[in-house]
Amino acid sequence: MKISVTVNGKRYERDVEPRTLLAYFLRESLGLTGTHVGCDTSSCGVCVVVLDGEKAVKSCTMLAVMADGHEIMTIEGLVQGGVLHPLQQGFWDQHGLQCGYCTPGMMMTSWVLLKQNPNPSEAEIREGLSGNLCRCTGYQNIVKAVEQAAAAMQSQPVETVA
Amino acid sequence: MFPAPFDYHRPGSLDETLVLLAQYGGDARVLAGGQSLIPAMRFRLARPAVLVDINQLDELAYVREADGMLAIGALARDAALERSSLIESSYPLLFDTSAVVADPVVRQMGTVVGSLCHNDPSGDWSVTALASRAQIVVRGSTGTRVVPIDEFLVDSFSTAVAEGEIALEVRFPSPPPRTSGSYQKIERKVGDFATSAAAAQITLGDDGTVAQIGIAIGAAGPTATRVADAESALRGIKPTKDAIRAAADAARKIADPVADPRGSVEFKKDMAGVLVGRALLAAFERLGVGGLR
Numbered sequence: 001m002k003i004s005v006t007v008n009g010k011r012y013e014r015d016v017e018p019r020t021l022l023a024y025f026l027r028e029s030l031g032l033t034g035t036h037v038g039c040d041t042s043s044c045g046v047c048v049v050v051l052d053g054e055k056a057v058k059s060c061t062m063l064a065v066m067a068d069g070h071e072i073m074t075i076e077g078l079v080q081g082g083v084l085h086p087l088q089q090g091f092w093d094q095h096g097l098q099c100g101y102c103t104p105g106m107m108m109t110s111w112v113l114l115k116q117n118p119n120p121s122e123a124e125i126r127e128g129l130s131g132n133l134c135r136c137t138g139y140q141n142i143v144k145a146v147e148q149a150a151a152a153m154q155s156q157p158v159e160t161v162a
Numbered sequence: 163m164f165p166a167p168f169d170y171h172r173p174g175s176l177d178e179t180l181v182l183l184a185q186y187g188g189d190a191r192v193l194a195g196g197q198s199l200i201p202a203m204r205f206r207l208a209r210p211a212v213l214v215d216i217n218q219l220d221e222l223a224y225v226r227e228a229d230g231m232l233a234i235g236a237l238a239r240d241a242a243l244e245r246s247s248l249i250e251s252s253y254p255l256l257f258d259t260s261a262v263v264a265d266p267v268v269r270q271m272g273t274v275v276g277s278l279c280h281n282d283p284s285g286d287w288s289v290t291a292l293a294s295r296a297q298i299v300v301r302g303s304t305g306t307r308v309v310p311i312d313e314f315l316v317d318s319f320s321t322a323v324a325e326g327e328i329a330l331e332v333r334f335p336s337p338p339p340r341t342s343g344s345y346q347k348i349e350r351k352v353g354d355f356a357t358s359a360a361a362a363q364i365t366l367g368d369d370g371t372v373a374q375i376g377i378a379i380g381a382a383g384p385t386a387t388r389v390a391d392a393e394s395a396l397r398g399i400k401p402t403k404d405a406i407r408a409a410a411d412a413a414r415k416i417a418d419p420v421a422d423p424r425g426s427v428e429f430k431k432d433m434a435g436v437l438v439g440r441a442l443l444a445a446f447e448r449l450g451v452g453g454l455r
Contacts, residue, residue, distance in 0.1 A: 001170060018170035018213070021200075040163075042201050043353055048267055055241075055270040061200045062271070065170050066193075066217060109267055116245075130352040131265025 003068035007032065008077030016064045022057075023047045025064035026074060034075035034104050035059060038133075045132030048105040049074050056112040058131075075104035078111070086152035087111060087145070096145030098136040105132050110146045119150060165203035172215040176222075176301075179214060179328060184303045186212045187325040193217070194236055197264065197272035198280040222330065225249070231333040232256075236276070240269035254448060255343025255363050256334065259290040262345065265353035278311075279329050281385060283318050284355035287332075288386035290345055292378035293361035296334050302327040315385040338374070340366040344444035346437040347380075350424060356381045357424040360413065360437035364396075364445045372396045377409060377442070379434045381424075382417035389413045392438055401446050403454055410439035 004013045007030060014029050026032045026049070038046035042061040049059045050073040059072075078085035087107045090096065097103045106129060113120060113128040120128065125146045126139065134142060173179040183190055191210035193199060194217065202208040216222065222237040225246055232253060234243070243249045243260035250257050263269055263277070263286045277287040278298060290296075291311040298314045300307050300323055314322045323329050337343075343363035347356050359380035367373035377392040392409035399405060414435035421427050443454055 017167065019165040019167055019203075021164065021204075041204070042197065042268060045265075045267055055239075056267045057271050058267055061197060061268075063170075063193075063196070063200065063215075065172070066196070066215060068172075112270070128266055131267040 001065055001068075003065055005064070005067045005069075006071040008073055018063065018065050020064040021060055022049070022062040022064045022067055022072070023059035025067075026059060026072070029064075032074050032076055036101055036104055038101065038105075043133070044102070044105075045109060045129075046102050046105040048108045048132065050108050050111055054112065054115070056109045073108070073111070075107060078107065086149040086156075087114075089152065090145035090148035091142070094141045094145040094148055096137060096142045102132060102134045106134070106142055110149065114146070114150055114153060118154060120146070122147070163204050163206070165200070166206060166209045168203075168210055169212045170215065171212065172218055174218055176219060176330075179216060179219070180301065180303045180326075182212075182214050183328060184326045186214075190214050192236075192279070192328055194276040195239060195271040195273045196276075197268050198276065198282065202280075216328075227336060230336050232336055234274050234332050234334070236273065236328070236330050238274060240264070240272045240274060240277075241266075243274065244269060252337065253334065253343075254445075255290055255294055255345055255361055258343070258345035259286050259361070262286065262347050262349075268353065275329050275332050278314065278332060279321055279323060281315055281317075281319055281321050282355070283384055283386075284359075284381040285386065286345070286347065286356065286359060286380065288315055289359050289361045289378045289380035291332065291334075292386050292388045293343065293363045293376035294334050294337075295376055296332050298322075298329050299331040299333065300324075300327050301330050306330075308333075312388060318384045337363070338365050340449060341374075342445045342448035343376075344441040344448070346441045346444070348433055348437065355424070358382065358419070358430050358433035358437055360434065360441045362438065362441035362445050364442070364449065366449055366451070370400050370451075371398055372401065373398075377413070377438060379413050379417055379438065382413075382419045382430065382434045384418075387416060387418075389416055389438065391416065396442070401442075401451055401454055406439055406442050406454060409442060410435040413438040 036046040038044040047059045189211040193215040222235040224235040347359040365374035391412035395408040417434035419430035
């Protein structure tokens with residue numbers, strides 16, 4: 001089936017099998033390997049991408065054909081003109097990652113969280129990220145990274161492509 | 163693992179959806195949020211030959227009150243309830259439930275009606291739907307019918323939706339004054355299936371007696387289960403510690419869980435009672451009735 005999906009502001013037309021999962025479409029058809037695949041069963045959240053600028057979705061549990069005509073933002077869409085997004089800067093500054101495997105999903109989930117709630121409490125960040133698993137850094141610095149990003153975005157709003 | 167191959171259709175209207183469902187009958191499954199169906203297909207627990215994707219039918223994405231009912235359309239996501247001030251202020255049982263279904267990311271895609279249609283024995287919405295006496299609007303090419311939740315939940319992963327039909331909407335009766343409720347769930351981690359769950363909804367009469375009551379348990383049988391004996395223990399009386407204890411015991415008695423890594427049968431039966439007790443206490447306390455602990 002022919003689909004047309006806008007990813008990080010760029011439109012892609014591809015022919016896919018209906019059973020192709022969005023995560024694999026992004027990684028294998030488009031070469032956007034920033035989106036990771038972890039548990040592959042909708043439990044870990046490393047594959048989260050943003051759908052239509054408003055929903056964080058687990059791309060291992062969405063068919064690529066469901067994204068036909070829609071806009072997806074992946075981790076590759078965060079950086080603008082070589083400048084890190086406040087979330088990326090926050091994860092860097094606060095040591096919010098060690099191995100980095102969960103990081104794209106953490107950031108994309110946080111992106112939607114901050115869009116809906118620009119000034120979340122620590123508890124709201126922890127609740128918002130409770131569908132995303134980290135197995136090495138631990139959550140303390142991830143929460144700090146999101147807090148830093150929230151503060152930075154409050155003082156200087158950023159635009160992203162999605 | 164990838165789903166087995168299937169044919170994919172994305173109708174642009176409800177009429178077109180019904181034509182496709184009539185055409186493909188039992189070979190077709192409706193795809194809404196996909197948060198249960200897609201994993202089931204990946205594990206090959208489900209192998210539909212045809213998927214009818216209704217995600218384009220934005221007109222089904224409503225949550226609205228009308229004619230004494232809260233109507234939730236087939237494409238309303240769990241997250242829409244969690245963020246609704248109407249649900250937060252007027253439907254405490256639904257608000258409780260919406261905050262603990264799966265995890266916050268899954269809730270952005272998952273739908274209430276889809277969860278009811280999936281009818282997982284450990285699902286959350288079916289428990290809440292029983293306690294609040296919901297109805298499901300089911301449409302086929304020959305017409306529309308309204309199915310009470312007790313008849314809708316036929317068996318594990320099986321509902322009253324027949325071949326060629328689609329569940330369009332779930333309706334929750336708008337709570338009368340002095341109504342409250344509570345949803346209680348034990349899970350090993352966020353996003354895991356419930357180890358045990360219970361829902362209660364209570365309406366008090368002017369004299370402080372229980373006028374209406376709904377109590378149900380989850381992860382305790384082939385489907386969510388109404389605990390009629392627990393409802394009887396409280397209906398028509400002013401709540402007492404003993405009556406709540408009797409309701410909890412009724413839940414322990416009727417619970418029919420399976421042993422799995424989440425717990426033994428004995429443990430889960432006991433938890434069904436504990437959670438019914440907690441749900442009732444929370445509901446009464448929200449109504450300002452204390453002294454029951």
